[in-house]
Amino acid sequence: MGKILMKGNEAIGEAGIRAGCLNYFAYPITPQSEVAEYLSHRMPEVGGVFLQGESEVAVGYMIFGAAACGERVFTTSSSPGISLMSEAISYIAGAQCPAVFVNIMRGGPGLGGILPSQADYFQATKGGGHGDYRMLVMAPASVQEAVEMVMMAFPLAEKYRNPVMILGDGLIGQMMEPVEFPENLKSEPSNKDDWATNGMDTRKSKTRNLVKSLFLDPVKLNEHNLILKEKYERMKREEVRFEPYNMDSDYKILIVSYGTMSRVCKTAIDNLKAEGIDVGMIRPQTLFPFPEDAVFQAASTKSCIMALSIEMSMGQMVEDVERCVHGKCPVKWYGKCGGEVPTPEEIMDVVKSCLS
Amino acid sequence: MGKTFKRPEALSEMDSHYCPGCTHGVAHRLVAEVIDELGIRGRTVGIAPVGCAVLAYNYFTFDFQEAAHGRAPAMATGIKRVRPDLAVFTYQGDGDLASIGMGEIIHAANRGEKFTTVFINNAVYGMTGGQMAPTTMPGQRTTTSPFGRDVKDVGMPIKVSELLASLQTPAYITRQSVIKPKYIVKAKKAIKKAFEYQIEGRCFSFVELVSTCPTNWGLTPVEAVKWAEETLIPYYPLGELKNPEQAEGGSDAK
Numbered sequence: 104m105g106k107i108l109m110k111g112n113e114a115i116g117e118a119g120i121r122a123g124c125l126n127y128f129a130y131p132i133t134p135q136s137e138v139a140e141y142l143s144h145r146m147p148e149v150g151g152v153f154l155q156g157e158s159e160v161a162v163g164y165m166i167f168g169a170a171a172c173g174e175r176v177f178t179t180s181s182s183p184g185i186s187l188m189s190e191a192i193s194y195i196a197g198a199q200c201p202a203v204f205v206n207i208m209r210g211g212p213g214l215g216g217i218l219p220s221q222a223d224y225f226q227a228t229k230g231g232g233h234g235d236y237r238m239l240v241m242a243p244a245s246v247q248e249a250v251e252m253v254m255m256a257f258p259l260a261e262k263y264r265n266p267v268m269i270l271g272d273g274l275i276g277q278m279m280e281p282v283e284f285p286e287n288l289k290s291e292p293s294n295k296d297d298w299a300t301n302g303m304d305t306r307k308s309k310t311r312n313l314v315k316s317l318f319l320d321p322v323k324l325n326e327h328n329l330i331l332k333e334k335y336e337r338m339k340r341e342e343v344r345f346e347p348y349n350m351d352s353d354y355k356i357l358i359v360s361y362g363t364m365s366r367v368c369k370t371a372i373d374n375l376k377a378e379g380i381d382v383g384m385i386r387p388q389t390l391f392p393f394p395e396d397a398v399f400q401a402a403s404t405k406s407c408i409m410a411l412s413i414e415m416s417m418g419q420m421v422e423d424v425e426r427c428v429h430g431k432c433p434v435k436w437y438g439k440c441g442g443e444v445p446t447p448e449e450i451m452d453v454v455k456s457c458l459s
Numbered sequence: 460m461g462k463t464f465k466r467p468e469a470l471s472e473m474d475s476h477y478c479p480g481c482t483h484g485v486a487h488r489l490v491a492e493v494i495d496e497l498g499i500r501g502r503t504v505g506i507a508p509v510g511c512a513v514l515a516y517n518y519f520t521f522d523f524q525e526a527a528h529g530r531a532p533a534m535a536t537g538i539k540r541v542r543p544d545l546a547v548f549t550y551q552g553d554g555d556l557a558s559i560g561m562g563e564i565i566h567a568a569n570r571g572e573k574f575t576t577v578f579i580n581n582a583v584y585g586m587t588g589g590q591m592a593p594t595t596m597p598g599q600r601t602t603t604s605p606f607g608r609d610v611k612d613v614g615m616p617i618k619v620s621e622l623l624a625s626l627q628t629p630a631y632i633t634r635q636s637v638i639k640p641k642y643i644v645k646a647k648k649a650i651k652k653a654f655e656y657q658i659e660g661r662c663f664s665f666v667e668l669v670s671t672c673p674t675n676w677g678l679t680p681v682e683a684v685k686w687a688e689e690t691l692i693p694y695y696p697l698g699e700l701k702n703p704e705q706a707e708g709g710s711d712a713k
Contacts, residue, residue, distance in 0.1 A: 168537025
């Protein structure tokens with residue numbers, strides 16, 4: 104299949120279907136409502152389930168109920184909606200069920216605005232709901248990458264029996280780009296019969312399955328949390344993904360940036376290179392697990408005098424950058440978070456001011 | 460002659476944590492008997508609420524999920540939409556369903572989701588320690604209405620079955636009780652009918668059960684039955700409020 108031109112939100116919906124996920128529940132919210140609109144006609148075509156829930160709170164639990172049956176299921180929303188779903192996400196993580204959540208971020212806090220933002224970094228990577236849990240978080244920088252990440256998300260959610268989030272900014276959802284869908288999604292069949300409440304007859308078993316997150320015994324709850332922690336540690340070992348850019352140069356400045364913002368940074372880096380200034384970039388593709396070692400190594404290079412976290416938020420990822428740079432060089436933040444995307448010229452000016 | 464009264468296969472042998480005089484045990488047993496009689500244990504998924512029945516999953520012997528406060532109808536929707544072949548029921552109390560979960564139950568009922576809800580109405584929050592519920596009677600003392608429910612301040616108790624029956628979507632809505640054998644016999648029939656409607660893919664089905672909570676009412680079990688019969692049942696009258704035949708114009712229409 105060749106490339107076709109598609110809007111990000113529609114491509115995300117199609118990617119879910121191509122990943123073999125025929126169950127979608129959602130509630131409309133700008134700037135991602137096109138996913139629900141697209142799937143409202145596409146799901147019936149492929150014999151799948153489409154349901155518009157009465158609220159993001161309810162949708163979160165529709166996802167939980169379906170996921171607990173061992174069925175592939177996903178939803179899409181935007182920042183305020185994800186806040187409402189965060190309760191369910193905590194329960195899903197606690198009950199160890201696989202599910203995929205897509206957040207097409209808009210500006211906040213509160214109602215904020217409807218334009219692109221990356222202000223849900225903390226919410227996505229540090230746990231937006233209560234309790235000790237993490238999501239595996241992937242951040243696409245193009246419509247093509249959004250498609251690939253959505254398709255990767257389902258097997259990953261099943262591998263870890265944990266929610267996976269695709270964290271895109273409003274631009275990823277709204278822009279049209281050429282996209283090519285991978286022909287076949289290869290994924291290992293998961294042994295859901297061990298845990299899913301899919302009915303004893305379905306799995307030809309005489310023992311029932313129970314999906315829950317309640318552990319009233321403090322020793323058992325601690326043991327349960329240690330099991331979850333081991334999964335998150337395993338994600339750190341096996342799932343880190345990032346893209347280095349101009350990292351084979353003698354860069355003095357290291358940029359760390361993700362999503363749409365990283366594309367603007369690439370333009371700035373190319374322009375600076377033409378002026379004789381080398382800047383390197385690490386683009387995290389997974390925000391959790393964060394590319395800790397890559398950022399540390401990059402900041403430890405002799406030529407590097409400063410690390411810059413450039414993000415469409417008021418300094419969220421910079422805390423992870425500081426943690427990973429571990430004092431090897433000073434760390435600065437630059438960003439905007441009202442819906443404006445910083446321009447290449449602004450970033451070039453920031454880099455130059457760091458060098459002067 | 461063999462044993463004629465046995466533990467239903469769908470009911471586990473675990474001792475329950477419910478207080479003396481509590482009617483949860485009766486309601487659990489009725490659900491278990493119905494599941495046995497319909498032969499659906501192998502394809503049933505129950506959903507436990509938050510409240511006294513949060514541990515209901517320990518007392519049944521089929522697949523169970525545990526919901527957050529009030530969200531059981533949304534979870535049941537998720538299950539039933541992706542696995543229509545499963546028999547799904549939620550088991551919820553009045554704090555769970557009528558307060559924090561009111562949105563979920565109304566919309567699930569209005570969509571005509573093909574699952575069953577067993578709604579335990581004992582006019583009080585149980586597990587959290589006897590606080591005022593949306594179903595608490597006028598003047599009823601609870602730990603958060605120590606001077607009695609003041610309807611001028613917090614409104615009248617909500618009649619959930621009537622509220623749901625007012626929706627235009629066909630459904631089976633009934634209110635029964637489990638406080639005395641004469642009520643229990645009818646309650647069992649209603650629960651069975653509710654599951655049958657679901658299995659036939661007919662409609663959403665809802666069985667409210669007027670129940671007791673001696674501990675949080677501050678009454679003995681015997682006094683609690685008397686209070687429920689004299690105070691709750693007159694306000695929450697028993698009987699069938701709605702069935703799908705009415706919408707279909709059938710002979711059972713009232």
